[in-house]
Amino acid sequence: MSTSAPSPSPLSSPLTHFDEHGQAHMVDVSAKQETHRVAIASGVIRMQAATLALIQGGNAKKGDVIGIARVAAIQASKRTAELIPLCHPLPITRVTVSFEIDAAASLVRCIAQVETLGRTGVEMEALTAVQVGLLTIYDMCKAADRGMVMGEIRVLQKSGGKSGEWVAEPSPAPAAPGVKA
Numbered sequence: 001m002s003t004s005a006p007s008p009s010p011l012s013s014p015l016t017h018f019d020e021h022g023q024a025h026m027v028d029v030s031a032k033q034e035t036h037r038v039a040i041a042s043g044v045i046r047m048q049a050a051t052l053a054l055i056q057g058g059n060a061k062k063g064d065v066i067g068i069a070r071v072a073a074i075q076a077s078k079r080t081a082e083l084i085p086l087c088h089p090l091p092i093t094r095v096t097v098s099f100e101i102d103a104a105a106s107l108v109r110c111i112a113q114v115e116t117l118g119r120t121g122v123e124m125e126a127l128t129a130v131q132v133g134l135l136t137i138y139d140m141c142k143a144a145d146r147g148m149v150m151g152e153i154r155v156l157q158k159s160g161g162k163s164g165e166w167v168a169e170p171s172p173a174p175a176a177p178g179v180k181a
Contacts, residue, residue: 037160
């Protein structure tokens, strides 16, 4: 029984992490110019109002939820290449992570900005920071609310490199829980 994927015809796929035989490989970026690269990503975690109140009041049993989630997100951005097999290890020059509390929607939004001077972008590092920041909030608050939901995780913008600037289209408002879009 073969364990390899079917081979696409050469140049049949725009996916850069596959060679002409359909095998996964790390992209060669050695010929690319080093440029200042920036990526911003965001995501949210929705929760019960009482859980959000614990976070806002600093009353979570495990401590400062937002402060610990920020440190976890920064640490995760630096370890992305260890977690995502085909990511290049990058010399990250700056990471900022912020959290916005939306009491009306009963959610916390995580926004991560990652920068480097390098040959490849930092979108994966920004996305990893956001996801781990949200996972940390879940971990610290799960005793109070196991029904928290993470979502809307996406790159908002990136700059640098040959492709230059890219900004995401505004996302539509999410459907209310239990309502099918």
